[in-house]
Amino acid sequence: MADVVSAAADFVDRTLQNEGAWYRxxxxxxxxxxxxxxxxxxxxxxxxxxxxxxxKFKDLDHDGTVMLASALWGQPxxxxxxxxxxxxxxxxxxxxxxxxxxxxxxxxxxxxxxxARAADLTEPLLSDVLVPLLAGLGERDRxxxxxxxxxxxxxxxxELRAAAGALSKEIDPVN
Numbered sequence: 001m002a003d004v005v006s007a008a009a010d011f012v013d014r015t016l017q018n019e020g021a022w023y024r025x026x027x028x029x030x031x032x033x034x035x036x037x038x039x040x041x042x043x044x045x046x047x048x049x050x051x052x053x054x055x056k057f058k059d060l061d062h063d064g065t066v067m068l069a070s071a072l073w074g075q076p077x078x079x080x081x082x083x084x085x086x087x088x089x090x091x092x093x094x095x096x097x098x099x100x101x102x103x104x105x106x107x108x109x110x111x112x113x114x115x116a117r118a119a120d121l122t123e124p125l126l127s128d129v130l131v132p133l134l135a136g137l138g139e140r141d142r143x144x145x146x147x148x149x150x151x152x153x154x155x156x157x158x159e160l161r162a163a164a165g166a167l168s169k170e171i172d173p174v175n
């Protein structure tokens with residue numbers, strides 16, 4: 001599986017670089033305050049690249065999906081900064097495969113939220129990945145997810161506390 005994930009990550013990275021434009025990269029850099037690098041790929045190119053990757057690498061199961069998302073979220077090479085479009089591709093991948101996700105993936109998603117550095121990434125992670133993930137859990141897994149969200153609510157990271165507050169309605173709609 002690691003070879004497939006590596007090949008898929010290389011495919012996505014290469015395609016996003018080829019789809020990039022310097023003026024979009026400059027715009028993203030300015031908009032995000034320079035905290036992430038950018039290839040300058042359009043959102044449509046990111047979505048299309050993920051769609052093509054899923055067609056090309058059809059056998060991505062749960063583990064392959066979360067491994068690929070993690071590979072895209074990280075740095076493209078040692079010593080470089082994370083790239084916005086790679087992280088957005090990770091979000092789009094998780095959106096596409098949200099039915100495969102489990103309550104145990106909340107820890108990985110917590111890491112993504114902590115390191116996102118941009119509302120353009122945290123907002124779709126919350127609304128298009130975490131909300132449907134929580135909504136699809138059975139009662140026992142919802143309770144387990146509730147424990148994780150309770151920990152997030154007490155965390156020192158204000159972004160994580162805000163995410164927990166927004167997601168608590170998904171676990172306990174009465175409150």
